Amino acid sequence: MGHPAAVWDTRAAIAVSKDWNGIDQVMLRNPQGASAKVSLHGGQVTSWRNDRGEELLFTSSKAIFKPPKAMRGGIPICFPQFGNCGSLEQHGFARNKLWTIDEDPPPLHSNDSHGKSFIDLLLKPSEEDLKCWPHSFEFRLRVSLAADGNLTMISRIRNINGKPFSFSFAYHTYLSVSDISEVRIEGLETLDFLDNLGQRERFTEQGDAITFESEVDRVYLGTPNCIAVLDHERKRTYVIRKDGLPDVVVWNPWEKKSKSMVDLGDEEYKQMLCVDGAAIEKPIALKPGEEWTGRVQLAVVPSSFCSEDLDPQ
Numbered sequence: 001m002g003h004p005a006a007v008w009d010t011r012a013a014i015a016v017s018k019d020w021n022g023i024d025q026v027m028l029r030n031p032q033g034a035s036a037k038v039s040l041h042g043g044q045v046t047s048w049r050n051d052r053g054e055e056l057l058f059t060s061s062k063a064i065f066k067p068p069k070a071m072r073g074g075i076p077i078c079f080p081q082f083g084n085c086g087s088l089e090q091h092g093f094a095r096n097k098l099w100t101i102d103e104d105p106p107p108l109h110s111n112d113s114h115g116k117s118f119i120d121l122l123l124k125p126s127e128e129d130l131k132c133w134p135h136s137f138e139f140r141l142r143v144s145l146a147a148d149g150n151l152t153m154i155s156r157i158r159n160i161n162g163k164p165f166s167f168s169f170a171y172h173t174y175l176s177v178s179d180i181s182e183v184r185i186e187g188l189e190t191l192d193f194l195d196n197l198g199q200r201e202r203f204t205e206q207g208d209a210i211t212f213e214s215e216v217d218r219v220y221l222g223t224p225n226c227i228a229v230l231d232h233e234r235k236r237t238y239v240i241r242k243d244g245l246p247d248v249v250v251w252n253p254w255e256k257k258s259k260s261m262v263d264l265g266d267e268e269y270k271q272m273l274c275v276d277g278a279a280i281e282k283p284i285a286l287k288p289g290e291e292w293t294g295r296v297q298l299a300v301v302p303s304s305f306c307s308e309d310l311d312p313q
């Protein structure tokens with residue numbers, strides 16, 4: 001179903017329109033035709049396309065587009081809690097809340113805006129939120145699309161002079177892959193990880209790239225700031241660069257769990273892989289007035305590019 005005509009800001013190739021729930025969504029476009037879409041519901045990136053219009057993020061064919069539930073796919077924001085090991089709902093409330101467009105954000109480095117289409121969103125706790133998480137914060141999110149098509153998300157979370165608080169965080173990133181059995185991750189070899197399929201026991205990864213033959217649900221710890229996800233069939237490599245996010249979540253539900261999820265097709269585990277920049281093992285602690293920044297940049301390069309070419313550590 002088409003959306004009402006979007007209102008394009010020609011200066012910055014930004015358009016705001018309403019989605020089928022009447023919620024504002026922001027389309028970013030670059031001169032080469034690449035695009036990204038961000039919903040004010042959850043501050044969730046719901047689409048990221050290259051200059052050939054190919055969708056690079058996974059969205060379930062059975063996704064439920066009905067607030068407050070987050071759509072299954074794109075990049076939901078997990079804050080102030082990752083997982084369900086706290087008092088809040090799974091992955092916290094930020095992805096289920098209505099954000100606003102931040103018309104006057106505190107400035108970022110010029111590199112974070114120069115030559116980019118970007119939008120700044122803002123989440124502040126409602127009275128209801130303060131009942132379940134009594135901390136006064138401001139969460140500013142910048143989503144930007146660069147001239148080369150790279151997608152960057154910058155989260156700035158500030159303690160607004162309340163009492164000290166801690167939080168865990170993840171950019172829950174659903175990558176679109178051709179066939180999970182043809183995918184490998186480079187950059188996590190030999191690292192320790194917590195296995196969510198057990199009781200979050202700690203294991204050490206082997207020395208080879210990670211490949212997939214069954215359900216994987218892990219938090220890799222103390223990871224490098226550059227990870228490669230190689231899709232052999234499409235000859236495509238996702239390069240994930242991050243800062244302020246020491247951990248990486250790797251999740252594929254595989255067949256049995258996919259069949260148990262109403263908002264995921266039974267076979268769709270084959271076309272998705274979550275690789276999330278995260279801060280989980282050591283929650284981020286903020287004193288009054290302090291601010292944390294967590295940044296992730298997603299790029300796609302031809303698969304002739306391999307991990308040796310990644311940024312030297």
Ligand code: TA6
Nearest residue numbers: 083090091196217218249250251
């Ligand atoms: O590790 C990722 C994970 O916590 C999995 O256990 C799975 O629950 C996934 O997130 C999806 O969570 P969601 O709440 O979006 O269904």
